[in-house]
Amino acid sequence: MKKTAFILIVIFLSISTSCNDEKITELNTRIAELETENQKLTDSISGIQYFRVLNSKVFGSANRPTFQAGKENKVTFEFYNTEKIREYNVYQLSADGKREKLIHNGLTENGFEYSFVPRKKGLYKINLLTVFDTGNTQFGEIEIPAHMTLNITE
Structure with missing residues (x-):
């Protein structure tokens, strides 16, 4: 019985760790996407400010x-x-x-x-x-x- 319980605990921890790794990978991918999107927005705002000044008299x-x-x-x-x-x-x-x-x-x-x-x-x-x-x-x-x-x- 102890051997079966130990095997079940190992299987449960393996599945649990696997799910956490997937979630961490998913979160890291989302963070990278958001950082890319943020850089595009920053560049866009800089471009708007640049052209506003460039077109000033x-x-x-x-x-x-x-x-x-x-x-x-x-x-x-x-x-x-x-x-x-x-x-x-x-x-x-x-x-x-x-x-x-x-x-x-x-x-x-x-x-x-x-x-x-x-x-x-x-x-x-x-x-x-x-x-x-x-x-x-x-x-x-x-x-x-x-x-x-x-x-x-x-």
């Missing part, structure tokens, strides 16, 4: 028709959308279009102010670059230029 607006040489003047630049946007930096560009100076760092608002002091009268060109780090190595940085020409008088 920056507009400069002046509160008066002319500005004075030798005095500080300000103009406002705004993105053409009303949604909160991802963090970006603003650089002043050199004459050859290279990043010259960081003006604003870590902005998240749809607009920013740019202060300048022109040295002489005539046309004054503002050349800025907004730079968004997408946080995704596939997309990298997005650069959106912001240009404006103003009339400077004495």
Whole structure:
């Protein structure tokens, strides 16, 4: 009788272990499927954010028709959308279009102010670059230029 009971216990444990192995394999397969699906969703969201920023425009607006040489003047630049946007930096560009100076760092608002002091009268060109780090190595940085020409008088 002891021998029969021992054999029944061994058979029961074998079946029980076999069922647990199947369940564990099934759960591991489901976890892998969910991780793949999650990565697709993450990539999709990154893509949507990328194209939203890529299709943005920056507009400069002046509160008066002319500005004075030798005095500080300000103009406002705004993105053409009303949604909160991802963090970006603003650089002043050199004459050859290279990043010259960081003006604003870590902005998240749809607009920013740019202060300048022109040295002489005539046309004054503002050349800025907004730079968004997408946080995704596939997309990298997005650069959106912001240009404006103003009339400077004495």
